[in-house]
Amino acid sequence: MAKLKLAIYWAAGCGGCDVAILDTNEGLLKIAEIADIVLWPVATDHKYEEIEKMADGAIDICLINGGVRNSENEHMTKLLRAKSKIVVAMGACAHQGGIPGLANLFTKETVLNRAYRETPSTENPDGILPVQRFSAQEGELIIPEFYNTVLPTAAVVDVDYFMPGCPPAIHQVAAVVDIIAKGDLPPKGAVIGASDKTLCDECTRPKEDRKVKKFYRPHEIIFDNQKCFLDQGIICLGPATRGGCGNRCTVKSNMPCRGCYGPAPKVHDQGTKFLSALASVIDSNDPAEINSIVSQIADPVGTFYRFGLAASYLRRKRSNEKN
Amino acid sequence: MYHADPPEVTKKLREMFYSAHYVHSHIAHFYALAAPDFVLGPDADPAVRNILGVVDKVGLPIGGEVIKHRGIAQDIQVMIAGRSTHLVWTLPGGVSKGITEEERAQIEEKAKSCVEFSKFTLQLFDDVVLKNKAYVDLILSEPYQLKTYYMGLVDQNDKVNFYDGKIKVVDPEGKEVAKYTPSEYLDNIAEHVEPWSYLKFPYLKKVGWKGFVDGKESGVYRAAPAARLNAASGMATPLAQEAYEKYITTLGKPVHATLANHWARVIELMYASERLLELAQDKSITDPNVRILPTETPTEGVGVVEAPRGTLYHHYKTDKNGFVEKANLIVGTTNNHAPISMSIKKAAMGLIKKGQVISNGILNMIEMAFRAYDPCFSCATHSLPGQMPLKLTIYDIHGKVVEQLERA
Numbered sequence: 001m002a003k004l005k006l007a008i009y010w011a012a013g014c015g016g017c018d019v020a021i022l023d024t025n026e027g028l029l030k031i032a033e034i035a036d037i038v039l040w041p042v043a044t045d046h047k048y049e050e051i052e053k054m055a056d057g058a059i060d061i062c063l064i065n066g067g068v069r070n071s072e073n074e075h076m077t078k079l080l081r082a083k084s085k086i087v088v089a090m091g092a093c094a095h096q097g098g099i100p101g102l103a104n105l106f107t108k109e110t111v112l113n114r115a116y117r118e119t120p121s122t123e124n125p126d127g128i129l130p131v132q133r134f135s136a137q138e139g140e141l142i143i144p145e146f147y148n149t150v151l152p153t154a155a156v157v158d159v160d161y162f163m164p165g166c167p168p169a170i171h172q173v174a175a176v177v178d179i180i181a182k183g184d185l186p187p188k189g190a191v192i193g194a195s196d197k198t199l200c201d202e203c204t205r206p207k208e209d210r211k212v213k214k215f216y217r218p219h220e221i222i223f224d225n226q227k228c229f230l231d232q233g234i235i236c237l238g239p240a241t242r243g244g245c246g247n248r249c250t251v252k253s254n255m256p257c258r259g260c261y262g263p264a265p266k267v268h269d270q271g272t273k274f275l276s277a278l279a280s281v282i283d284s285n286d287p288a289e290i291n292s293i294v295s296q297i298a299d300p301v302g303t304f305y306r307f308g309l310a311a312s313y314l315r316r317k318r319s320n321e322k323n
Numbered sequence: 324m325y326h327a328d329p330p331e332v333t334k335k336l337r338e339m340f341y342s343a344h345y346v347h348s349h350i351a352h353f354y355a356l357a358a359p360d361f362v363l364g365p366d367a368d369p370a371v372r373n374i375l376g377v378v379d380k381v382g383l384p385i386g387g388e389v390i391k392h393r394g395i396a397q398d399i400q401v402m403i404a405g406r407s408t409h410l411v412w413t414l415p416g417g418v419s420k421g422i423t424e425e426e427r428a429q430i431e432e433k434a435k436s437c438v439e440f441s442k443f444t445l446q447l448f449d450d451v452v453l454k455n456k457a458y459v460d461l462i463l464s465e466p467y468q469l470k471t472y473y474m475g476l477v478d479q480n481d482k483v484n485f486y487d488g489k490i491k492v493v494d495p496e497g498k499e500v501a502k503y504t505p506s507e508y509l510d511n512i513a514e515h516v517e518p519w520s521y522l523k524f525p526y527l528k529k530v531g532w533k534g535f536v537d538g539k540e541s542g543v544y545r546a547a548p549a550a551r552l553n554a555a556s557g558m559a560t561p562l563a564q565e566a567y568e569k570y571i572t573t574l575g576k577p578v579h580a581t582l583a584n585h586w587a588r589v590i591e592l593m594y595a596s597e598r599l600l601e602l603a604q605d606k607s608i609t610d611p612n613v614r615i616l617p618t619e620t621p622t623e624g625v626g627v628v629e630a631p632r633g634t635l636y637h638h639y640k641t642d643k644n645g646f647v648e649k650a651n652l653i654v655g656t657t658n659n660h661a662p663i664s665m666s667i668k669k670a671a672m673g674l675i676k677k678g679q680v681i682s683n684g685i686l687n688m689i690e691m692a693f694r695a696y697d698p699c700f701s702c703a704t705h706s707l708p709g710q711m712p713l714k715l716t717i718y719d720i721h722g723k724v725v726e727q728l729e730r731a
Contacts (some may be wrong), residue, residue, distance in 0.1 A: 016408040025394040044373040119651045124516040134519040141519040219415045253405025254420040
């Protein structure tokens, strides 16, 4: 069988997804066995122009990690879509916008002002901001345009598969390499490298009646290492989040789920789903008391949409700027 | 921010985690991102000048060891904190879990293996690079030198430390000019803005920004492995110290050679492995009391560690509930932004001669000046992808364009 042509690309993300691929260890040698890597900026020395010269559909599989935060991310995502038969949005940022998507609570102007004018270490008496095109003595210097809104990959191109996680769990990266090697891919649009249950369904912490009178943040109490976090009044996104990560936070790290695997199966909006789960654990029927219990929940947007704001119904804070 | 001092065991666990992180990061940087230039040569076909090409050249058993030990370092982090990338284990006042005696014993065995692998890596560097006169000449050649200030975290004995200590700065002659605590960072460094880059240019505030020039009059400083070894007076573990002494004897001190970063990196790999082993052999590290509950009202705080690619500053201001209202970060590679720009220019000017054909090898050697600092530049901007557009315009003395070469 001819080797597959594989591209791995890093857009608006942190590089953790690339490390997750490295973390498959000997899995790397398997990747090299089944595929010729035509682009992997973190590990190989291929250049954009080699991709531009390829015929449409010449790449068999392209794993894109990172969402779209600037014009270069958009250009490369579109280019790789055109050149690839199958595009996988890999990791929470490509899947849901990820942590960078929380910047959608601000505008481009606020972000740039903070970074280049307001930060206490910055000395910028002329208030200079980076500009897309700058005429230097030696010629014009061009940098990508910074967008107002962070977008998940599927908001920019047609995506064949979604692979969640921040970053995807190593055993799931290996599993996806396996299904690619076997050509055993599910129907288009499927979430791969994850399970069809919620994180909560897979968690081994025994659950009790989940009646909460007071919510705590993890640093505010010494919590029980065995019991369900929600039973202890600690916000855990497990009921609203897709499983498959191996409970690496709730069981292996002794910390609640933060929701990086995205919405649970058949759920579009993770935050709304979690709100509904939360409503059922509050131990009160008195509106005033309910109000006081709910007001203990710190930073609802950042907690319920930590990884998924850019792909949620909310998407961003209202702004008049075009992207 | 919370004014909560975690238990001693927590500090040891965090340092042990961080040592394992260094082992992973330095192996990845050296083998996957730097070794291709040396093991395969700067002129090698770009199609094979990568980690898979290195494995091909050095043989699968050695390649397997590289993969195995980077994996071991990641496993240790998972054992300590539950996960390696984006750990969720840290809390104000401590960490969410400790380690058992059984885990400690396993980490000790793995750390021993990392020390052995670091010996092997130092030997490999010796065989492939130091015994090849052409490479030593390349490292010491003028196009790859910059005489700047150097910054690094040091412990109370003035040795390199990644996790804790004071930030020390030495001048281009190696003389100490500053030693400060994290909360004093704003008195010592500032950042310059240029319109053509999203990444800022830190410099020493008391010396001042004088543009893209080196020397004592310019506030440009460097961070990361070679800079750390210049700032400190040695390494805190025996085998790393031995390797450091050989490095200083060969190159002098301070080391101005940009490509020496790769050598300094493998010396630091040894230090990280030895420190990992020391901490794993400390039986008090299994103490289960890894947390205290913060009682003070949170306000503001500055934290500094040595990230693998340079001094990392985090500064947060919070409301009374501990919600971050303002944050300011200066991350590893950002420290080196001005030096990177200067190193590329100097390499290009030194390597390209009149009438010479500009080969891919020469373009790669210019990129090598960049890769010595950080192969994945996007780490520092969090907005640009990890690739390297490099456009070379050659002018004659009248400013007329003679040739343009581009790597898209």
